Amino acid sequence: MKEFAIIDHFFKSRSHQRKDVVIGIGDDCAVTDIPDGQSLAITTDTLVGDVHFFKDANPAAIAHKAVAVNLSDLASMGAEPAWLSLSLSLPNADEEWLETFSQSLAEITDYYAVQLIGGDTVQGPLSITITAHGFVPQGQALTRSGAKPGHLVYVTGTLGDAGAGLDIMRGKLSTSKTSEDFLVKRLHYPTARLLAGTALRRIASACVDVSDGLLSDLGHILESSQCGATIDIGKLPLSVALKEAVGHDDAIRYALDSGDDYELIFTVPEELKGNLDIALANFNIKATCIGQLTGANSKLEMKRDGEPCDEAFFAAKKGFEHFS
Amino acid sequence: MKEFAIIDHFFKSRSHQRKDVVIGIGDDCAVTDIPDGQSLAITTDTLVGDVHFFKDANPAAIAHKAVAVNLSDLASMGAEPAWLSLSLSLPNADEEWLETFSQSLAEITDYYAVQLIGGDTVQGPLSITITAHGFVPQGQALTRSGAKPGHLVYVTGTLGDAGAGLDIMRGKLSTSKTSEDFLVKRLHYPTARLLAGTALRRIASACVDVSDGLLSDLGHILESSQCGATIDIGKLPLSVALKEAVGHDDAIRYALDSGDDYELIFTVPEELKGNLDIALANFNIKATCIGQLTGANSKLEMKRDGEPCDEAFFAAKKGFEHFS
DSSP, X not given: OOHHHHIIIIIITTSOOOTTEEEOBTBSSEEEOOOTTEEEEEEEEEEEBTXXXXXXXXXXXXXXXXXXXXXXXXXXXXOEEEEEEEEEEESSOOHHHHHHHHHHHHHHHHHHTOEEEEEEEEESSSEEEEEEEEEEETTOOOOSSOOOTTOEEEEESOSSHHHHHHHHHTTSOOOOHHHHHHHHHHHHSOOOOHHHHHHTTTTOSEEEEOSSOHXXXXXXXXXXXXXXXXXXXXXXXXOHHHHHHXXXXXXXXXXXXXXXXXXXXXXXXXXXXXXXXXXXXXXTOOEEEEEEEESSTXXXXXXXXXXXXXXXXTOOOOOOOTTO | OOHHHHIIIIIITTSOOOTTEEEOBTBSSEEEOOOTTEEEXXXXXXXXXXXXXXXXXXXXXXXXXXXXXXXXXXHHXXXXXXXXXXXXXXXXXXXXXXXXXXXXXXXXXXXXTOEEEEEEEEESSSEEEEEEEEEEETTOOOOSSOOOTTOEEEEESOSSHHHHHHHHHTTSOOOOHHHHXXXXXXXXXXXXXXXXXXXXXXXXXXXXXXXXXXXXXXXXXXXXXXXXXXXXXXXXXXXXXXXXXXXXXXXXXXXXXXXXXXXXXXXXXXXXXXXXXXXXXXXTOOEEXXXXXXXXXXXXXXXXXXXXXXXXXXXXXXXXXXXX
């Protein structure tokens, strides 16, 4: 099957359609319109076979994750997703693989009401690059740099699950089937916290998503905002499955160090805590306060249930770094 | 060198800066603003090592070409370029390679006044994906589908040069050093015809760029516009270097079949020919009328200097197709 036939058959006809897309797949460019008063948020993530996912992984999971990690970046800016461009590099035109991949892509684009507007299909090593576009009202983007000492630190959902899921996939960890399924699903089918991101506009002072791990990603806020933080590791939100799989102490270590959870870490001025509680309740969003920012530039202090805790406990691996 | 350090050192500080970029490299997303009355044109192209370029090619040429092929897609829509996202997959963090690549990227972004707004840097097989964004006044995008029987067919610049350059690189072709340099430069440092694209707004009825070859790319217009065409191959614009390298007849074959020239093919209603001539003269753009559209759906008829010509002459190879 040739390049144009692949695009027509598997991608063009299947994507969710939006009214703000003037020209979609099939011309030299897509052409789109932006609503008045909105800025455009743009992000790109690449997933490489056997670096970011197993080459023989279910193509449905690969498609889901490639989209979700990009939408998660939009979520962390408080943006509402609109369009995706997809570059797909494949060793060969495996029609069964393409069928499963494109069906899953169609499902997730439908679910989030985003349109696939174009991209490129080339022969090469298995790799997927998505550029996602979303809208955010002008001046309301949630950056990494707006946090101030005293602001409260929150995280959505639970942490460490995807890291444990990866160790299960690698055969390094096992637990009950129910918990394994939950943890592996958290790895392969992450949820982009888009609703949380939009609910946090004009409330959060800074926000990032957890791709590399809590310590690493909170570090981005601290560096950009020139703050420090005190985190109470006794307050980290941990799933029942993770605690069952590795026990409470190791669950904390997974929560601190392992990535791929795609939860949001955000900071909130104390005087906006009431607004936050209302917004979270209105949208039924679970978020946990895990600490507070300090003036100690980029310094991260750890407590456990209010008490200082042993440095050795953390001997913290850093978040996953390419070229490290 | 780690991922964040690579981005900071080689890319963040070097890019051209634009006022419509609210947030550039360094947060989860870039955030940008679109002028009132403009639509956004978006295109993605991937270049894979040893598929689209030689892995040991000069990184300056790779960067130039990766940007130029994307800007060429914007040109063919009549769009004015604004921002680029770059996904760079590298087997290792070769600092010398990155230095040359990023300097070349900085030069071409400066030249075209486009800003690198973000992307991703991952470890993997050598591959470059760029998503380019540009502006086009609402309703004025040049599509493939607006052509009608009777409209004149034009092409900018000269055709076939890059194909001959590729054969020189492969050791299949040789000629004088001056001509070889010219032809190889046309392959490695293509020019995006952005000025021509914007000049053609409200004049051209359809437009594409020559990435796969004249026959293949004109075919896109014929298919989308449901037209046929008569092309006079005696009128194809050929460079002196190409004719010196391969003689007139083979120069015509290169011009018909070989890709990578990144010239524009466009169609113009006869009643707008006067407007076209003025626009071309005002902007000092070279374009050649090579034929006329017909009502014969997707049928391409060839003449030579007005006379029917031998079918065997063309036994046309098709444009480069992935997965063919």
